[in-house]
Amino acid sequence: MRLVDAHCHLEAEEFAGRLDDVIAGARDAGLAKLITASVTPDQWALSLELARTFPEVACVLGVHPWYCREEDLSLLDGLAGAVAMGAVGIGEAGLDTKTDRTPFLLQEAVFEWQLAIARNLNVPMVLHCRGAFNEMLHCFRKIGVPQRGGILHNFTGSAEVAEQFMAYGFAFSLGGVLTYRNSRKRNDMLRRIYPEHFLLETDSPDIPPVEAKDRPNVPANIMHNLRAAAEILELTEEEVAETITRNAVRVFGLTL
Numbered sequence: 056m057r058l059v060d061a062h063c064h065l066e067a068e069e070f071a072g073r074l075d076d077v078i079a080g081a082r083d084a085g086l087a088k089l090i091t092a093s094v095t096p097d098q099w100a101l102s103l104e105l106a107r108t109f110p111e112v113a114c115v116l117g118v119h120p121w122y123c124r125e126e127d128l129s130l131l132d133g134l135a136g137a138v139a140m141g142a143v144g145i146g147e148a149g150l151d152t153k154t155d156r157t158p159f160l161l162q163e164a165v166f167e168w169q170l171a172i173a174r175n176l177n178v179p180m181v182l183h184c185r186g187a188f189n190e191m192l193h194c195f196r197k198i199g200v201p202q203r204g205g206i207l208h209n210f211t212g213s214a215e216v217a218e219q220f221m222a223y224g225f226a227f228s229l230g231g232v233l234t235y236r237n238s239r240k241r242n243d244m245l246r247r248i249y250p251e252h253f254l255l256e257t258d259s260p261d262i263p264p265v266e267a268k269d270r271p272n273v274p275a276n277i278m279h280n281l282r283a284a285a286e287i288l289e290l291t292e293e294e295v296a297e298t299i300t301r302n303a304v305r306v307f308g309l310t311l
């Protein structure tokens with residue numbers, strides 16, 4: 056069985072000094088590729104280095120809405136060049152109305168800039184969207200989107216909201232929340248986006264599955280997320296694994 060973790064943060068401090076073990080564990084769990092996402096411009100060089108060092112790692116570069124700063128607007132000039140150095144897309148980028156870490160207007164400016172760069176380069180995006188689906192769709196209408204689309208990670212919307220994003224060519228990745236097996240809305244949405252628009256993630260070191268609750272979450276825990284997805288969809292794990300891997304290869308242009 057070959058799997059892809061469509062979204063994790065190997066740059067996180069919790070992994071410093073232990074990445075050889077974490078990636079060996081991921082390999083043992085069947086992961087052929089992990090897509091790590093930087094959250095600040097300070098991490099871009101590290102993301103690129105991880106992708107160069109480990110054949111299993113691909114990276115996306117971006118600025119996360121929780122961490123955007125005024126000065127990032129000038130650093131975004133360098134994003135296209137940094138992506139050309141070996142990233143498979145732009146992210147983690149997005150909008151979040153449920154945080155008070157950063158003002159929404161700044162989030163919007165930083166997001167729109169990244170969206171424009173992704174559109175011009177036509178590279179996929181990894182999006183974070185919390186409490187801001189309408190706001191994000193508004194940015195899509197205003198700026199446009201990359202033809203290659205991308206993913207909304209840890210997607211929390213309904214099947215109806217998913218439809219609106221699919222119309223723009225986006226897919227969705229889900230992870231630890233699946234293991235709570237507690238939301239009819241989420242199950243309905245999963246059945247709607249499956250098979251073509253569903254990818255699997257861990258968001259390591261965040262969102263540990265219910266079966267392995269300790270932090271840091273690690274990519275090897277993707278097997279719990281896979282089991283939960285297969286249960287909800289009433290399919291075999293092998294079938295779901297094949298589907299999510301095919302989708303990740305398509306969205307990010309991976310070679311496994």
Ligand SMILES: [Zn+2]
Binds near residue numbers: 147208258
């Ligand atoms: Zn993330």
